[in-house]
Amino acid sequence: MSDVVETTPARRSIGATRNPDSEAAILAAAEAVLLESGLNGFSIEAVAKRARAGKPTIYRWWPSQAALLLDVYHSRKRVNFIYPDTGTIRGDLRAYLSGLLTTWREGTSGEVFRCVVAKAQAEPAALAALSAYMSDRRCQSGKIIEKAQARGEVRADVKPELITELLSSFAWGRLLTERLDVPEDEIDAIVDTVLSGIALKPVA
Structure with missing residues (x-):
């Protein structure tokens, strides 16, 4: 000190x-x-x-260590990560996934978030805090799909939060196994695979 x-x-x-x-x-x-x-x-x-x-x-x-660590994580993520609005669903999903991976790879937010996830495996309070935080994040990221539905790019029956959770789950797996250097062509492949199941029409 x-x-x-x-x-x-x-x-x-x-x-x-x-x-x-x-x-x-x-x-x-x-x-x-x-x-x-x-x-x-x-x-x-x-x-x-x-x-x-x-x-x-x-x-x-902060009623628990996990709540404090989540605020540390969110304060760092907020500086480096902005929910995208490119005007197209493919651009938005690609920017979302790429931005999340980059945010976790660069700086300290990835390491902080790994620690929160680790605590949640053994502490009920940490799990509750993480679950509440992720529920809010799913709601926020789901707006990407809602905007695409309003533009007529995505089927109306698609559940917005589930789609962005698919992408964030891929990012989680890479974060927890320290494989955040995802090639651009793999990001494209993941986004295109998701779009093939939800788009109203072929997405360029």
Whole structure:
């Protein structure tokens, strides 16, 4: 830990409402502790010490380690990942899958997310937090299909969330086995295979 961190006064909590500066400091500290110490060395105590924040504040804002790690992950993903709107379903799905793989491959978000998934295998609270987070993400990504249905590119009976979950599940498999360098032709093949089953007409 640097001298600057050690001599910085502890940040003051303002109760249940999150102080933006304190929130940013805690998220940064959580990411640093995870990457330096690994999942086994990660603890709220270590995060609080590094962030110069109180443990009660952290637990008030994040009820579990998994909830905190998911916020770390989402804060990093939000910076690097934008849901695409290219004007065509093929372009959108391709950009979605490619963007997800790139986001996990570059920076720290992939490693953070792997840790969240690992915790969810053994901790019910972590599994609940991950499940809730992924439900929200499926809803958001499903809008890609909804827009395509509105444009007349995708059949009306197709369930939007299931289609983007197919693509994200492929990305999950590559993330968990550290095979995120997916060639462009494989991304094209995956997207085209999905489109062959849902498109109203041939997609160029």
